[in-house]
Amino acid sequence: MFSDYSWADLGAIFAMQGFAGLTLFAVFVLMALGLAIIFGQMGVINLAHGEFMILGAYVTYLVSTFFAEYMPALFSLYFFVAMFLAFLASGALGLLVEWALIRHLYKRPLDTLLATWGLSLILQQTYRSVFGAREVGVSLPDWMMGSLPLTDLIEVPINGIFVMILAIGISTAVYVMLFRSNWGRQVRAINQNRDMASAVGINAEWTDRLTFGIGCGVAGVAGSAFTMIGSTGPTSGQLYIVDTFLIVVFGGTASILGTIASAFSISQAQSIMEFFLSGSMAKVLTLLVVVGILMLRPQGLFSMKLRK
Amino acid sequence: MTDDTSKRKSGDVNRRAVLAGGTALTASLFLPKSVRAQDYPTAEINTTGLAVTDDAVTIGILHSITGTMAISETGSVQAEKLAIEQINAQGGILGRKIDYIQEDGASDWPTFAEKARKLLVNDKVASVMGCWTSASRKAVLPVFEQHNGFLYYPTFYEGLEQSPNVIYTGQEATQQIIAGLNWVTREKGAKTFYLLGSDYIWPRTSNKIARKHIENFMDGTSVVGEEYYPLGHTQFNSVINKIRLRKPDVIYAIVVGGSNVAFYKQLKAAGIDMTEESPIVLTISVTEDEIRGIGGENIDGAYACMKYFQSLDNDNNIAFVDAFKEMWGEDMVIGDVTQAAYLGPWLWKAAVEAAGSFDVDKVREASPGIELTSAPEGYVKVHENHHLWSKTRVGRAKPDGQYEVVFETADLVEPDPFPEGYQ
Amino acid sequence: MQERFILKVEDLTVSFDGFKAVDGLNLYIEPNECHVIIGPNGAGKTTLLDLICGRTAASGGSVKFHDKELLSMREDQIVHAGVGRKFQTPSVYEDLTVFENLELNYPKGYSVFGALTFRCDDTIRGRITEIAETIFLEDMLDEKAAYLSHGQKQWLEIGMLLIQDPELLMLDEPVAGMSVAERKKTAELLKRIITDRSVIVIEHDMGFVVDIATRVTVLHQGQVLSEGSMEHVQNDPKVVEVYLGH
């Protein structure tokens, strides 16, 4: 299929294809990080994860409208404000949900799945009632929608770079928080032995709530970032949920590093297959490979080896 | 209701009433024409037990207002309600006010079938305005044929269908596609096309027709790629790279729903400036409604080929746009399907009045040949095959989310749901 | 020809992320002996039982039961071969009755089809009553297991093993958490049931060990520290060192 192209063409395409794979990787990481915290550290299956992301997207929409209206001069910078507010909004909703729902269900992980599915229906309808059934258009600052021409042939989308930087930043932040901060130690302690953690004076209740809130907040930031590449409507969140869960499970639940590795392998596989196959078949094949590997290695790519 | 004592033969008069529309004021969008209900005794105009009383007739509205398709179908519901309100303001149909029962198809095809059955069997509605996706239409079609209901279907669609129980107020695929391809080849000198679509029957059939036309009916043109992505797909970087590799003159895109937003944003971010027209982006799936979600600045310079744009400059349309905004809000936009949905109640009114009866069989018989001169898109006429004769237009997207009409077929294009040589 | 050992554990090794919980261990069990394994916490006692009964996969070595290699068998196959295992914490089916608990372990209807067509006849009922008497629960047959005392649950679990009549019985701390009276009864029970089979017992209670053991193995850091009669082990300076030296 490549016989009629020059080497320069092919080189450029492969470079850009590699970049496309990396962008997809960053997108997957953003999608999965919040879930990895919640699912990996707390064992809660949050099927409303997509709706938390879309909340972040709606917040971004509101902020962009506000800036366009009242502070057009600062419009090019609004995105940073929006991401921060998205984190706060989704995080606050997360705290509320943890308090009202999740804390009653810690011993029943499969039930969290059902309850959060109900929650996702309610959130979807709330978005629909508040913002209307149509998608909202989030206008983005011009600088985010351009591309950097590296050579004559190779152009790199700026939003791709942005998403990548964001993914790296948030992963690092989450990593530092989990493995360097006091909160992280508490979370991991609770994850490993809840009773013992409580016995040594860790406030398990608040740590859980905070963990859930932070996971949701990260989802909000992801949603905010996705306004650059995806749509913002009441049901847009559903598009992400299966992929997200697969990434987290594929990575091995207890490991942030695993999530990142799994996002990387799935994104590369998908982006390479998409180049050679039709889009639908590429998706089917990617999912099949992931499910196949999970059947052979149910604990995921990375997992803690524990003495049972 | 104004008094009009002289009883006339309904057919002629109403035809004239419909034809005589076209003034700029909302209330008189169609010439007010009052008919007294008692001139049409219920027993005579409704011999099949439909929901018709001495002063009201009930129809159904069946669209998704929840689920993934609500994004698209909301506009249709709004347009249909506007048309019903306007018709009622003019005195209704055969002196009867239109009531409607709205059901939610919930973006789920079995639910559509269930609700269609409910509307026809339980509520005995005289007609139904509804459906959007082909799948929902296919799901309700057997129900309509079995219970002899009458459906006005607003969406541009793939064709290959002609039901006695459906009036298709949107364009079928050849009507929409061929004019655009001819135009882009003739005016822009395009030779190579990259076909792209969401993975379901409408994009696939449309691209099939496009491919046949490009390969068999035009000179020196060819298809250099064809590609489908699952509904809801949001990652188009790989296909954009493939397109770069093929360097087509035209990206022929039939991406739908949320994928649209992702596709155009990523296209723009990848450095493909559509205003430079290299390649040209030509779509048949992006109406003004979709641009709201995409963002005008992200699709600036793309071309769309369909029968209606909100920016059409004629009196009918200006009145329609004003009325629509008055009813639903200043920030509303109107797309091709929304306008087609708006035609539904009017076409039905015209057919009922021509038939002098609400009976589905009589309305069906009266339907072919019904004309609306006052349609926002201009003049339309119902073909024997239940589709509409209509003009096809090409618009160029502007940053404000509107299309600038750059081309319009000289004549009405004949609907041809089973096109020879394209299958 | 009867082999001398019914169970031969040779060079058995397992490591968790580099930590060798059992390290090149050898252990031989003779017919009809009550072999007690003792050792400080973390010596690898429970892991050893887990390895023998297939609960944990070994990294190397071999476990031969008669001439069958257990390491390549599934748990249920190992049970069918004649090895029974009781867990440290009593694990019985809490929402089933004592009768049903025993019935579920009656060695019949192991396959899916067998379980679907399994019927409790008089022979089975008789056997269940017999076992219930052995484990002092004949009056509790219709009680839900959840309502039993801790000691009674231990007995029930032993009963569930007995009904399968295993050739080798492995008991992980059978008297842990028992009252003095229960402890005495359990010792009695064990003495009765070890008469016609081999038993491996893990136990900390030295009095109890003296009471039942025919042979004792001391484990330390995954390896055999000492082996022999209770008396021999007690006087082994290495054992004294491990137990008192720290």
Add this chain to the structure above:
Amino acid sequence: MTFSSFMTRKEAFGFLVLAAVIFLVLPLALDAFRLNLFGKYLTYAFVAVGLALFWGMGGILSLGQGVFFGLGGYCMAMFLKLEASTPENTAIQSTPGIPDFMDWNQITALPAWWEPFNSFAFALFAVVAVPVALAFVIGLAMFTRRVGGVYFAIITQAIAAILTILIIGQQGFTGGVNGITDLRTLMGWDIRSEAAKTTLYFVNGALLFAVLMVAHYIRKSKLGRLLRAMRDQPDRVRFSGYNVASFKIFIFCVGAAFAGIGGAMFTLQVGFMSPTLVGIVPSIEMVIFCAVGGRLSIIGAVYGALLVNWAKSTLSESYPELWLFGLGALFIAVVMAFPNGLAGIWSERIEPQILRLFNRSKDDKTAPKRAPAE
């Protein structure tokens, strides 16, 4: 097995009430349209009963039951579609005699794997065999490797996603997003008429009872006790000498078979089959039916399916813009406040009341007329 060991009087009473509801109360109380709707709901009950077996009793949550429901439904739809695609009916096509969607996708001959579906016997066999075969493969791969709980749920969800994309992508062979529509007759019998739909309702009810009896038999057998045992103490069951995986595979296959039968009846009752029934959303909803009914109770599962769907239909008719709130709240309420669903409410709240009533006045014959679900 004597009757009394197969079924206690209390259980028999529960089945009788359910039979009365399905075969008497609903047909008498509802018009043809509503009865037909309940016929559709009953087809979901097949799935819910299966879920009560392997989720409620076995502790295995599958979020991919729509896959089996859909496969059963598609097998039936393929047969019906071939019957409907006579050369006369399809004369307008470029290749008459093949299903319309194939013609639209430029397929000019019936694919070989469609051929067997010309036979009704084969189609009936496939309705059960295809879902069971897939369940067997999934079960074998997952349960022998001891994948369970959340992992199993998510993997089955991914399988639902894969199958949906596959069906939609291979539209020349499957009808794509539209599904297989416009099914008309079953062996010459018009399934679209009101009379046929009413007949199908009763066939549905009868089949459901057959399935319920099978489920009940399994539940009462040793296998049923083993399932509950392995849900709570999987290790103990292994060390009692049972191959846990084989039991899980078996019960998963039984659930798949039930779902397949339900799917086939759905196709007959509704007149088409569509990929929207295969995907993730319907699969989760099916779990909800079971949860609302009470995940441990097979009778509860039937009431759950009926009640949730009825609520969905009526709520969406009266409050089309708000019904999702109601549905979402219902899910949450069931999980939070009534983890054992309707069956739990019945056995914990209502039944004791009734018993007390009985004990107070022995000759007072106020037997509970209302079904637990109402």
